[in-house]
Amino acid sequence: MSLLVARGLTLEARVEGEIVPVFRGLNFALESGRALGLVGESGAGKSMVGRTIAQLLPPGFAVTHGTMEFDGHDLVAMPPSRRRALLGRDIAFIPQAPQAALNPRRTIGAQLDEHHARLGVRGRRDLREYALAALHSVHLPDPQGLRGRYPHELSAGMCQRVLIAMAFAGRPRLVVADEPTTALDATTQAHIIALIRALQRAQGTAVLFITHDLRLAAGLCDDVAVMYAGDIVETGPAAAVLAAARHPYTRCLQLANPRMTGPRRALYPLPEQMPGLRALARLDGCRFAPRCPIVAEYCLRTDPPLEGTSHRAACIRPGLVPAITVAAEVAPPPWRPAGEAPVLALDGVSKHFVTGGFFRPDRVDAVREVSLRIAPGEFVAVVGVSGSGKSTLGRLVAGLEQPSAGRIVLAGQDVTAGGEAARLHRVTAVQMVFQDPQSALNPRRRVASIITQALEAQSAPGSVREKRARELLAELGLPLELGVRRPGQLSGGERQRVNIARALCAVPRLLVADEITSGLDVSVQAQLLTLLHRLRQDHDFALLFISHDLAAVRHLCDRVLVMHQGAIVEEGPTETVFGWPRHDHTRALLAALPAGA
């Protein structure tokens, strides 16, 4: 008998007075001791599946039909007290943001003790023993010292280990892991996945693994289920799904992911994005139909059921799926004459911050003696884990920070000293695309006004700005009517494009892009990377691409710099660095990538 079975599960929510389904008639089953990967982009409803198991739903959400059976008992209909008795013991959860999931005001030991006490451990000595054992089981060093620490004194990875220890402490029969590695650095990710896998194997636990990363799911799980807009569109053994997708969405998702091996093929830019809950409610037929490359007229009318035996897909034309392809190679960069003066030259640039007070100044060296050159039109990436100083480097180049030492030459002019002249020179020499479009776009302005802000600074007349706004919108592939909207009314992908458009308006010779693809869904990221490739063909600008996503870097950039603790530890053409890494840190970064990437 299956451990966890969803039968015709329908979750509804009230959104602005309207009742809309979050998912409808969901069916899946998870056998004891096996791992099921629930894969989908944000908005697919996959996280709600986890919360439906605990019946801890946000206000306004309710299960209206169907059952979620755990060991033969319906969790939905069960009295809350019985359900709560299962939680933490038979059913355990591993959260997405480990540091936020621990109470910041209590020590690790206190939180472990609280959990162990609930599991029936009594007495101070026993609690201590259990805590030490739990911390030891997840390979945390110095368990004794750790008990007295607070969550903020631990890294995110360590916190996640603590939470994993808690999850597996009660020898649960089911562990629900909701994006357990998303908030972690690439190098930590792999360790956490391995840990979950090891504990699952050791305890024979069933795991429901919720993730946006198909390859990650395939690496950990026996089976995967791909969700799209509240429906499972494809399910089957992990290997089978990965090897031969039978639903166009799965296929598109795979093609939208840049690869770390093989030729740099183009990405599949799925148009638009997943419909929101309210749009969904009004959608008849197959939910993927509006974005489907192989849509038929019939698809718009009827919602297809999952078909097949072990590997099932909800598509009436699974045969056409393999035919969805992309260009095998991205277009090469436009030819440039050799020996041009670099658009950016850094010589021994350092930056340190002084924090703390009068008595104990703390010096943080964010960037140490970095020297680099970027040729006109060259796409250069800076990679490194968070805290490696790559963002500070970007801000130094853009002029948002002043270097503590060294020299910065931008388009032939020394701008190290700053000052008014340097600032005005920078306007056309360098522009920056910020990581978080939410913060980077003034919510009070209209899109057209935002993207022509550079002209506003030069006090250009309204007609000129209007014309330029239309040009930019067209170039960025945005509909013209978007010009009158405000950032709050745009989707994430649209916002990031507006963000880029504003930087391009000034026609800079160098664009600094700081983590512009992080936090975006795969399909949106693909759109953006494809867009940058295209813009490179039409415009003459160099790019300093700061990212922790090696695959995106490999897809986009010619040259890569690896930063570690503020210094550049390795530098070279992308293929060379990724193919034959020389520095340990580079190797560590590469090793952390999920298998099959």
Added chain:
Amino acid sequence: MADLSRRALLGVLVAVPHSAPSAVQGYPKARDAVTIGWPGDVAGWDPNRRFVPDAQPIYKMLYDQPLDQDPRLNLVPGLAKAWQLAPDARSLEVELRDDVTFHDGTKLTSADFRWTFHERIAAGHEVDTARSWRKVVDIETPSATRAIMRFGSPAPTAPAWLAFLGSFVVPKHYMQKVGLAAFGAHPVGTGPYRLAEHQPGTRIVLERNDAYWGPKPTMRRVTVQIINNPSARAAAIESGNVDLTVAMPVRETARLGHIATLEAELNPITRIILLQVRDDAGFADRNIRLAAHHAIDKQALSQAFYGNAAVPLSVPVIPGSPGFLDDFTFPHDPDMARELLSRSGYSPAQPARIRMATTRGQFPADYDIARAIVGMWKTVGIEAALEVLDYARYFELNRAGRLPEATLYSFDNAIGDPEAYAGYLLAPHQPYSPWKDTALGEKVRGLFDVPGEAERIAGWRALNREAVEIGACMPLLRSVQTLVRRKDLAYRRFGNGWVLPQTMDWI
């Protein structure tokens, strides 16, 4: 006479039936304790330091005076068993009791008398008694119980002054030993009570002095609750927080009188309400002063604030007292006021501007009277800016020559002598008088030294009239004391408005 039958007197003055236990009272009450709601605090514990009439009853609990007054204000023996003023009024001999001890156990002697009325004044202590006893050139102390005061000029009112403001005997040895500051914190007197606790502005607690030389008070413990606000005092008596309180608005007093457990009294007393005026600044012009006086409708004030119980005055003495003039009235005449003002170039459109000060809550409706006067002045062409002060502040300001042109003032004359009215209200060297013009001042000064009684009184009557006619004095009303007490609390009613806890008893 000293052993005046207090009980008998109580029977006469306070005929109150036994009442049922108070319903207002929330908690049990000791039979030998009483709580008084009082409008103001003492300005320090040195009884010679400031002349604040309202503080006198409190000082009288702690200290004794050489002479005392009976309820009808006759002089009676106090610390002095006998006294004798020389015919030329240039010396006064007193015979002190020999059984009086201070609270610290030391005996009262003529040395303390000399210290109080001569030595500490000569030593330059900052005390108001320096003014009332300025004529003292020496005090001889032939024995421990005898003292002879020698005056530089005739002092016909000296005996009365021994029973008046500030004339409390303080201990020489103790004061010299601990110093003035410490004395202020831990005062020592000879009175029927000793100070147990004092929270400035809030409460004074006194415990009975069981070694008292005189009749032993019934009340073992007296709490004086300082409540500035008249309505808070009313609420306090109504709710049973205090047993007796004074100086409430007349209407409020009447209302409280209807409550079964309370008794309300309206007692005409020896105080007068008047405007103390300056002879300079905005009041330098006599026309303005007289106009200000003519503009005041005293009858309306009495009606509005005292239910007509307060008699309007034209001279600064109470009717029936020696200095009173039956044949002189200063009329309420707004037209005359306007006329006088226009002579000096003022009108309601172009008003004369002055400042005026008033107390607030010191005597019934004081603040209202002041505001009413400001309103009356406004209609004739005097614009007065009003400020609030209390008596202690009045003296401070007057010393600094910074009093406003007019101050609403209630002057206590417990002894009823005209000298103690106009003599102090108008003498430029006195702490009370903001009138510093020496022409009038010399006349006043002269009258102090007239030994013949008839001549003296005639002089004061003439002076009273002149002062009013030149606008140096604006008498308003004879003061009425409003008092509300629990029906079962008896006290001795004094003609000068003293409320003395040592005379109280539960019945």
Added chain:
Amino acid sequence: MTVLRWLRSGRVLAGLLAVALVLALAVLAPAIAPHDPEAQDLTMTLQPAHLGSAYPLGTDALGRCVLSRLLFGARLALSVAIPGALGAMLLGAALAYAAGYLGGRTDRLIGRAVDAVTLFPPLILILILVFALGAGPTNLVLAIVLVDWTRFCRVLRHEVRVVVQRDHVAAARLLGFSHIRTLAIEVVPATLPLLVTLLALEMGIAVVVEAIVSFLGLGVQPDQAAWGQMIADGRTALHQAPANLLAPAAAILVTVAGFNLLGDGLGRKLAARLVEDRA
């Protein structure tokens, strides 16, 4: 557009109505007051309220019309509250923008000034300022400005810091905007709702301050028609003419509640942060 959205909130509407009513009564006081608020009639003291009579709310201890004094009291209250709150806002906001935008030494200096002033309980600092400067509405306004600018400065500085750290401000600088222009276009508009909210709340505070100071008899002329003064007087006449106390108390309540509802409704989203009032 934003204004329309605000108006749709019941709270804002209720607040606006209350404030508009008080404002209208204050402005029209000379025209609608049945009597001269200063005119006394000692034969008609402490008349109880009687709607049909010449004194709808009765008279006070000096026989003055309570209704007229109430109306003129509104005039005084608003003539202290409005300039006081506006002045405090102008001073506080100017310093907050300077501190929040420039940061560094300027920020520390202004922060220290705010720190020092906020060590004084605000009302007490106002009282001693009034004591030092002398009584009168102008000095009271000055005292309110000199004390309450910190309320604006503290909260607003925090908000400005948050906005300034947003990337669109950096972007504006990169695109060639001058500091002034960046501040005016990218920063100030984002903080306006907060400013308007604070202003409304401050007006309520200033009304209470005026009432308190006149209740204590320290701020305004003793014979001026002021709500606090009326309450102090009304205590004495509570049993004869309760309207003497209740009318001004109700007036304070309506005015303050009006300003508070207005401010609260406007700053609904910010409310949690505002009541915390810490920066």
Added chain:
Amino acid sequence: MARLAPCGRRLLAIAQRLLAIAQRLLTVLLLLFIVLRVLPADPAAPAAEIGATRQQTSLDEALPMQFAIWLGWLVQGDLGHSSHLDRPVAGLLAEALPATVELAILASSVAVLLGVAGGLVLFALQWGGWQGTGGRGTGRRGETRAALAETGTMLLMSIPAFLWALLFILVFGVLLAAMPFTGRLDPGLSHPFITGFLLLDTLLVGDPRAFLSAARHMVLPAVALGIGFAPLVMRVLRASLIEAYQADYILQARLRGLSEEQVLLRHALGHAALPTLGLLRAQCGLLLGAAVLVEVIFAYPGMGRLLVDAMRNTDLSVIQGVVLAYCAVVLSANVLIDGLHLLLNPRPRAR
């Protein structure tokens, strides 16, 4: 890493804090000096009233010198002498300061108790219990309730403390005659003075009647003062509870199967404590300001009464002393609350 480092660091941090406090105090003194000695429109006025001749000597000096002389006196603990009450200011403060602090502490307790209770009720009303099981409909009804609650608390907040005080006297003091409302003790009882905190002192001298009487006298002033601040606490608590229940760790605690009571007591309230503390810190000065009126109305012998009387009598040394004492109270409260904050919040504060 080095075990010694945290200790040394803590010492440095404390030294730094002390320096900052000293600096703030100096600024306060300067401000006070400016307001009381430099600003007065009629400079002769207070100067003439300074009273004690010793203080007058400094008035001939230049202003900075005067300030220095004044500081010198303060450093020696000399707060001057009251010209009006003829007593040293330090002595007056020794009695008035504990009284005011006692009132403020009780009033804040009232505010916190009422506020926490009310905040929990408001929160429960809005969320229909914190079962978190969703349930359709809580959304809209909750919103209406939230709006009502916010409006209600806002209306309550619009009543200034002095109106509460007058109302309480009227209702509980006069109409019901249930509570005393003047002073601090029944007349028959004596006022012990050990620490100056009456409730504490009556206990220390072992006088239960005095303690009860003092407690009864405290009720109306403390409630009148505290009740105006309770709605603020309510709102902050409600807002921070809502915030807390959106925190990941609360969800995680529930997912571990903790009961709702455990979640509330062990996790959510802890989250809400910090903003509430922050509120108390910010409101401390406002509370003391409102206490002035409450003290005046209840004839309560605290610093507020002393100050108002001193202002009426232009008793400059008392005004200076009292205001300084107020600042000291605010400063100590700040330091205390900051300490508590550090204790409750292990995370270093982001600056």
